[in-house]
Amino acid sequence: MESRTGYLAAEGMEGPLERELTGVSERMGRLFIADGPPQKTLWAQNVWYDLREISFRSIGEAAGKLRSLQGLWAYYPHESVRRGALIQERLPYFEPKPLSFPSQLPTAPLGSWTLLNDETLLCAPRCSSPFAHGEIHFAETREPPSRAYLKLWEWFTRSGVFPKPNARCLEIGASPGGWTWVLKRLGGQVTAVDRSPLAPLLKDVPFMKRDAFSIRPEEFPDVEWIFSDVVCTPKKLLEWVRPWLDRDVRFVCTLKFQGMEDMSIVKEFARIGHVQRLFHNKHELTWHRLEKISTNDPLQV
Numbered sequence: 001m002e003s004r005t006g007y008l009a010a011e012g013m014e015g016p017l018e019r020e021l022t023g024v025s026e027r028m029g030r031l032f033i034a035d036g037p038p039q040k041t042l043w044a045q046n047v048w049y050d051l052r053e054i055s056f057r058s059i060g061e062a063a064g065k066l067r068s069l070q071g072l073w074a075y076y077p078h079e080s081v082r083r084g085a086l087i088q089e090r091l092p093y094f095e096p097k098p099l100s101f102p103s104q105l106p107t108a109p110l111g112s113w114t115l116l117n118d119e120t121l122l123c124a125p126r127c128s129s130p131f132a133h134g135e136i137h138f139a140e141t142r143e144p145p146s147r148a149y150l151k152l153w154e155w156f157t158r159s160g161v162f163p164k165p166n167a168r169c170l171e172i173g174a175s176p177g178g179w180t181w182v183l184k185r186l187g188g189q190v191t192a193v194d195r196s197p198l199a200p201l202l203k204d205v206p207f208m209k210r211d212a213f214s215i216r217p218e219e220f221p222d223v224e225w226i227f228s229d230v231v232c233t234p235k236k237l238l239e240w241v242r243p244w245l246d247r248d249v250r251f252v253c254t255l256k257f258q259g260m261e262d263m264s265i266v267k268e269f270a271r272i273g274h275v276q277r278l279f280h281n282k283h284e285l286t287w288h289r290l291e292k293i294s295t296n297d298p299l300q301v
Contacts, residue, residue, distance in 0.1 A: 001278070003039065005033075005036070005049060005051060006075070006124060007021060007033075007034065007047055008028075008031050008032075008045050008112075008133060009030045009043060009045060010043075010134070010279065016261055018060040020042065020043050022034065023036055028078045031078065033051065040059045042275060042277055044277075045129070046133055047127060048112050049127065050124060051123070052125075053120055056119060059086045060090060060116065062090075063090030063091055064090075065121075066091060066123060072094050072261070073091050073094065074111060075087075075112075076113070076114040077287055079115045080115040080117060080118050081115075083115060087115075087121075094132070096132070096255055097139075098139040098140070099137065101133065101139075101153045101156075105130050105157065106130040106200065108130075110128065111126065112124050112132075112133070131279075134159075138150060138153055144181040144182070145176040145178060145181065145201065145202070146177070148229050149178040149181055150280040151278055152227070152252070153280075155288070156182075156186075158278070159194070160189030162186060162187055163183065166189050167189065167225055168225070169188040169189060169191070169227060170220055170225070171183065171191070171192045171210045172212035172226070172227075173194055173232070175195075176196070176198060177198040177199045178200045179229055180202055180205055181202060183227065192207050192208070193212045194209070194212060203253060210227075217243050217244050224249065224250065225251075225252070226244065226249055226250070227252050228251075228252075228253040229253075231256055232256070232264060233258070237253060238269060241272075245272060248291075250288070250291075251287070252288045254281070254285075255284060255286070256284050257284065259283075272289060
């Protein structure tokens, strides 16, 4: 039997994922099933590898067959939801607490499953995300001036890479300061740039009131990290980024889309770094570059 793979979209992001995939044979809400081996995808929040269909006659038998494959399972409800909940109750208890920042990623294998009907389940003992349905939740705080800080918390958690204490950081389009707040808490020497001011709790952060895209590399010869969650087209951000690429600078930037995604620009970003979708992204992707990468390198999506 030909292999199949499942791709779970984030809520509201079914359209971008469906446009990205080929060979989709079935859709179950946010879950798309495609024939063949895993496809490179940016918009899947979680990928279900090596899908298996398993027949069963009772709730206990279904739970037993899942337990025989591995220990921890995340249930995706779609068909026969009540029956599925009863099966999940027979599986090892799984309800992870929100992560405290900073934390390491979970290491325990986590499978995903759903019901096709009352007597058939679909499961993947191995998935791309260590979090249930690809959803990473943090123990939140009310201190930062916007919830954008969660995107940066997630990126640091997933990458395991952090600025060193006193690292020189530049953030463009920083207002009201959600990312600036994270960087300051990590001990970075942050310079924030925006036409609008930062929140009052960040009054001690060096601030430049100007158009973020007027900043040039020669103004910050010693910068080590550049961050951007600015609202602009990916094309405009790419034009601004290019003059910095010959420097030993690390980047973390949000690519924001209005309407249809311009995947040609996304591929350009992928040539000079790595593009991914975070759980806390909206209609957005996150691009990072941690070392110099030749523009002649193959795509790294």
